[in-house]
Amino acid sequence: MDNIFKIKKYLHFYSLWIFSAALSLSSSQIYFSLNPSGRAHNVNTLTPHPNEQPSLARQAYRLLKQDIINGSHKPGDKLLMSHLKDHYDIGAGPMREALSQLVAERLVTAISQRGFRVAEMSLDEMKDIYDARAHLEALIVRLAIERGDEQWEADIIGKAHTLARVDEIDTPDDMLNIWDARHKAFHAAVAEGCGSSKLLEVRSSLLDQAERYRQVWLRHTVFSQSALEGKRQEHQQLVDALLARNAEQASALMYSHLMTPVPIITALLDAQA
Numbered sequence: 675m676d677n678i679f680k681i682k683k684y685l686h687f688y689s690l691w692i693f694s695a696a697l698s699l700s701s702s703q704i705y706f707s708l709n710p711s712g713r714a715h716n717v718n719t720l721t722p723h724p725n726e727q728p729s730l731a732r733q734a735y736r737l738l739k740q741d742i743i744n745g746s747h748k749p750g751d752k753l754l755m756s757h758l759k760d761h762y763d764i765g766a767g768p769m770r771e772a773l774s775q776l777v778a779e780r781l782v783t784a785i786s787q788r789g790f791r792v793a794e795m796s797l798d799e800m801k802d803i804y805d806a807r808a809h810l811e812a813l814i815v816r817l818a819i820e821r822g823d824e825q826w827e828a829d830i831i832g833k834a835h836t837l838a839r840v841d842e843i844d845t846p847d848d849m850l851n852i853w854d855a856r857h858k859a860f861h862a863a864v865a866e867g868c869g870s871s872k873l874l875e876v877r878s879s880l881l882d883q884a885e886r887y888r889q890v891w892l893r894h895t896v897f898s899q900s901a902l903e904g905k906r907q908e909h910q911q912l913v914d915a916l917l918a919r920n921a922e923q924a925s926a927l928m929y930s931h932l933m934t935p936v937p938i939i940t941a942l943l944d945a946q947a
Contacts, residue, residue, distance in 0.1 A: 734764045734772035742781050742792055743885045753782065753790040779882055800887045800939055807880040808932040811861075812925040814868045814877065819921045822867030827917060833860040834913050838906055853896050860909065864916065864928075890942050891935040908934070 738758070741747050758769050773790050776782035783793045818826065837856040840849065858881075865877055895901040908931045915924035 730764055730768035731771040734758075734762060734768045735775050737762050737764075738769075738772050739776060739779075739781060739882075742776070743889065745886075745889065747792045749792050749795045749886075751792045753792065755789065779879070781882075781886075795886060795943070797940055797943060800884075800943075801936060803880060803884045803887070804933060804936050807877075807884055808929045810873070810877060810880060811865065811932055812929040814865050814870075814873055815916070815924050815928045816921045817870065817873070818864060818867030819916060819919050819924060821869045826863075826867040829863040829866070830860070830913060830916060833863045834909055837909065840902075850892065850896050853902075854892055857905075864912075887939050888935070891939050894938055894942060895935075 738747075738753075747753065753773065755766055755769060758764075759766060762769070773782055773784075777784050777790070781793055783791045785791060833856070837853070837860045840853045840856060865874060868874070895905065908927070912924060912927045912931060915927055
């Protein structure tokens with residue numbers, strides 16, 4: 675029953691996030707266009723090009739979110755509008771929309787009359803996000819086993835194979851980026867079998883919230899051959915349970931698999947503190 679309440683809580687949160695993002699995108703009355711130099715400037719008109727402002731807002735959102743996740747903007751850092759405009763070469767209107775969406779996603783904190791800061795990281799938040807995510811993925815696995823077809827099985831096998839071959843890549847940066855991309859692709863292939871777009875949306879939201887903490891764990895794992903080997907074994911056990919259509923085993927394995935980073939992240943954050 676506790677698991678159902680956790681999932682309902684995050685479904686409710688995701689609905690609020692969608693509503694907040696929709697409000698922020700519809701509220702702006704300042705529009706921008708690109709001049710020949712490529713910089714954004716204000717256009718004082720009530721009839722701008724309909725696609726221009728949303729496009730700049732999406733670009734601002736994507737770039738700022740990426741820099742928060744990879745640590746370019748540290749937890750607690752002030753996000754000054756003047757600096758953001760210059761750094762990303764995007765105007766204040768689209769940047770405010772991006773910040774509003776990141777507030778809804780809990781990556782940015784709005785401070786009354788004082789602007790925005792990068793959200794702090796905490797052990798309590800990390801544990802809550804990981805526990806909710808693991809319970810949700812365990813539920814998704816059960817549905818995927820029930821609904822997934824032969825193409826779903828083939829996708830899982832293919833993604834698991836390419837993930838297992840990452841150790842043939844030489845440079846550290848390539849190792850980190852490619853392993854992470856293939857790891858996400860493997861788990862996405864597993865989840866896709868559930869056939870529920872709403873569950874997949876909530877899954878994506880929780881993954882975004884976990885991403886800063888994942889980055890702490892990722893560097894510890896990818897550069898350790900013993901840690902990578904442990905992950906390979908976990909993935910193979912999961913694949914075997916999925917192909918055997920053993921919902922009970924696969925669900926338990928998925929929950930355990932997604933919770934293994936928690937003690938590692940806890941120790942690393944404690945050491946940083």
